[in-house]
Amino acid sequence: MNQTVSWEWELTPQKKWFQLELNDVYNYLGLLKSFVKRELIAGYQQTIMGVFWLVLQPLFTTLFYFLIFSRIVKVSTDGIPPLLFYMSGSILWSFFSDCLSSSMYSFIHNAHIFNKVYFPRIITPLSMVLTHSIRFIIQFAFFLIIYLFFVGFGYVHPSKYLLFLPIVFVLIASLALGIGMIVSIFMAKYRDLEQVMNFILRFVMFVTPVVYPASIIPKAYQLWFWLNPITPLIESFRAAFFSTTIPHHEFIWLSIVTVILLFFIALVIFKRNEIKVMDTI
């Protein structure tokens, strides 16, 4: 058996560190699209309100925040109309937390499929994030309509930073996807992470300027507050729409570098373990 045959592929116990096989993902773009479609269709099947839930959800949340934080607790909104303020915070945060909390279950919720058929596993968290992106865009459009109404009456006015909006959006998605991918790998073995993550997500929401503006944070905590990579992103979003002060550039850059680095680490960890974890799931 010493003939030399050239092989197209080889499966071994361990992948090389940076064997990301992204071209493989390219071959499965059709599947990715179908997964997104499935999520979108199946999510609102047999509901009476259907896709309207997408808009109702942030609307109710906004009204709820408005009632609690603006009327009862009386937190400042930095001079921004409360409706817009809470709505921007709520759709951005729920986009981030939905992306993260759905992609971190990639292995657990799809074990039955992963146990039967191969495709690059990254398709699953990616499809989650894309699904939520589409939902976000619909919610964002709704936000935009209300926003334009407020602009028309001269309550708020946009700034030049609006141009960077797509980048803010991509960064939030990448951050959620990166964390989600890392957690999904570890959660396959350690189910405790589910509880831990749910707790962390709730906690992080309160240290992120979702229901309050960054300006109310005391000087002493400012540094720690801004190290949270989502904070500059949400604040930039608001600065773009409401012409409030843009966060310090250092913090924005720090956030960008953190997100890119985290995402790359996530890719490596995920790819290296995507098949191996099937033994422990």
Place this chain on the structure above:
Amino acid sequence: MSDLVLQAENISKYYQLGVLGSGTLKKDMQNWWKESVLRKQAEQTEYGASNKEHIWALKDINFEVKKGDTVGLVGKNGSGKSTLLKIISRIITPTSGAIRGNGRVASLLEVGTGFHPELTGRENILLNGQILGMKKSEVVSKFEEIVDFSGIERFIDTPVKRYSSGMYVRLAFAVAAHLNTDILIVDEVLAVGDAEFQKKCLGKMKEVSKEKGKTILFVSHNLQAIRNLCNRAIYLENGNIVDNGKPDAIITNYLTKEKVETLDQDYESWEQAPGNNLIRIKSVRLTPQFLNDRRVVDIRTPLLFQFQCWLFGNYLKKDKLSVSIELYGLTGECIFRILSAATDVEQGILNGSVQIPGNFLNNGYYYLSLSFIDDRGEMIFEFPASVAVDIADHRENTSVFDKWIGAVRPQFQINLDFLKNNLN
């Protein structure tokens, strides 16, 4: 020869048994520390052979598959067949060794993987096809064919959650049967679905392998399907390859080792039947002639062996034919051979039967071979291990309880005459 499409080299798979509990994290950390920081072999990779907590699902598996081969994997449950298929399908990694291949692999370890209950049949065909590795355009181009094959045109726009389980399987299999890849890996999926549909699926698989030169790896407990479909078979036992070669030989070996009962085999058309251009087996059947309403074949049960075969006149012109039936025991020893009278035959169907009386064979596992001999005494065709039966023990009015010795166990009366006498 470089027409190999798959090569397994020393594939082993190791599993840890037991529950992953509170100690898991600590142990993992220690192993990680040892492995990554101290660069030592971690505990996990020191595989103790007799350790209770570990199991080798596969051990040093080596084989090669050529293009166009249809390879059947046989073995008991837990012999490692499915593990092997999963490794080749990239669902789990081997613990050591490597698998190399050429061409696209699609695996069918279950029908309907990823079917979503809320989606309609149409949507699920598209989704499932893509999950199984087809391009969307491929699925679309075969859509009509798939729907035809499934036979559920009327329900194609209904969510699959409203399907009956039979419809569900039909649709799922229809998608799978139209997979078009270089290497197709099929686990015991034919077990579902009714007999008619199974036949349709087997036919489809045969068509794929014959006409399109695809390579198929196939696990089934349906030995008839393996005999029918495969040109090679691999016999696995406890994670080792016991035997690898022609399906007939492998199946005989497997049957005798694992004592699988096969009471009948039927072939619908002669193209699929075992045999050659002179003779082909239509059916073989071993029918226990139960007395009363017992349903266990034991030593008292008479057995009726019947067979039917096609004879092809253009080759077998006015000739005499004898049929030989041999009964073998578990270890391959011949218990008896019976030979029919030489009979004139032409083209047609030959029916035969023989009654094996009850209270004749000992308890144990037996298989029957059928062979055909022409008037020059030459073997025309042999059908080894055509049927196999496990005969249970039955005793009454006896004080012997250990294994009854002897190849046969006839009930010849022993006459005893006792005379009372005082030997003073």
